[in-house]
Amino acid sequence: AQSVTQLGSHVSVSEGALVLLRCNYSSSVPPYLFWYVQYPNQGLQLLLKYTSAATLVKGINGFEAEFKKSETSFHLTKPSAHMSDAAEYFCAVYAGGTSYGKLTFGQGTILTVHP
Amino acid sequence: EPEVTQTPSHQVTQMGQEVILRCVPISNHLYFYWYRQILGQKVEFLVSFYNNEISEKSEIFDDQFSVERPDGSNFTLKIRSTKLEDSAMYFCAGGRGTNTGELFFGEGSRLTVL
Numbered sequence: 638a639q640s641v642t643q644l645g646s647h648v649s650v651s652e653g654a655l656v657l658l659r660c661n662y663s664s665s666v667p668p669y670l671f672w673y674v675q676y677p678n679q680g681l682q683l684l685l686k687y688t689s690a691a692t693l694v695k696g697i698n699g700f701e702a703e704f705k706k707s708e709t710s711f712h713l714t715k716p717s718a719h720m721s722d723a724a725e726y727f728c729a730v731y732a733g734g735t736s737y738g739k740l741t742f743g744q745g746t747i748l749t750v751h752p
Numbered sequence: 753e754p755e756v757t758q759t760p761s762h763q764v765t766q767m768g769q770e771v772i773l774r775c776v777p778i779s780n781h782l783y784f785y786w787y788r789q790i791l792g793q794k795v796e797f798l799v800s801f802y803n804n805e806i807s808e809k810s811e812i813f814d815d816q817f818s819v820e821r822p823d824g825s826n827f828t829l830k831i832r833s834t835k836l837e838d839s840a841m842y843f844c845a846g847g848r849g850t851n852t853g854e855l856f857f858g859e860g861s862r863l864t865v866l
Contacts, residue, residue, distance in 0.1 A: 669853045671853070671854070673857070678859075679859055680756075680758075680843060680857045680858050680859035680860050681795070681843060681845075681857040681860075682857070683854065683855075683856075686854060688854075727795060729795075731853025737783050737800065737802070737807075737847060737849045737853065738783050738785050738800055738845065738847045738849075738853055738855050739785075739797050739800060739808060739853075740787075740795075740797065740853060740855065741797070742794050742795040742796070743794065744793070744794045745794070745795075
């Protein structure tokens with residue numbers, strides 16, 4: 638079985654500051670990991686994904702995440718926050734096998750960006 | 753760019769009523785899913801659907817729930833007799849069935865049961 642823990646349900650940063658959203662996972666097999674973003678009144682949009690290629694993954698809107706197997710982490714970062722980054726961010730894990738598309742999500746982190 | 757579309761965006765219903773949520777997946781997707789998110793909680797897997805049958809379902813997906821894709825286009829989730837605890841955002845998703853698990857989500861249908 639797999640699980641995802643996102644540390645911090647709310648993160649607040651100033652515009653231009655570093656964004657760091659934490660995600661730790663548990664999986665009995667090598668995982669595939671995702672970050673999704675949900676803007677207000679919108680659906681889940683894929684930000685980036687780790688699929689066992691490069692451990693540093695670049696996504697849309699300047700976000701990136703690093704897969705660290707030793708720490709079972711997949712933290713999301715962005716060097717400089719923008720007001721438009723305010724949203725809820727979800728980390729998710731997929732353990733592969735025949736359960737195609739059965740993702741396990743973290744509880745989400747709401748990012749607030751202050752001017 | 754193709755996208756997954758869901759209707760209605762918001763539905764309010766009385767407890768005990770039947771609800772049908774509809775989804776039009778991306779045309780080249782083969783696998784279809786429903787997830788739900790109760791307010792303030794995690795996004796949870798409900799069911800996956802492939803080749804016109806359920807391939808996997810969670811313990812949430814009891815006899816009150818059903819899915820079908822009758823015309824090869826719309827993918828529907830039916831809740832036969834809604835309960836208060838069914839109030840949630842329901843997300844449809846599709847995928848090509850690659851082993852990476854990548855999914856494309858719709859914007860969600862918010863269901864409010866009174």
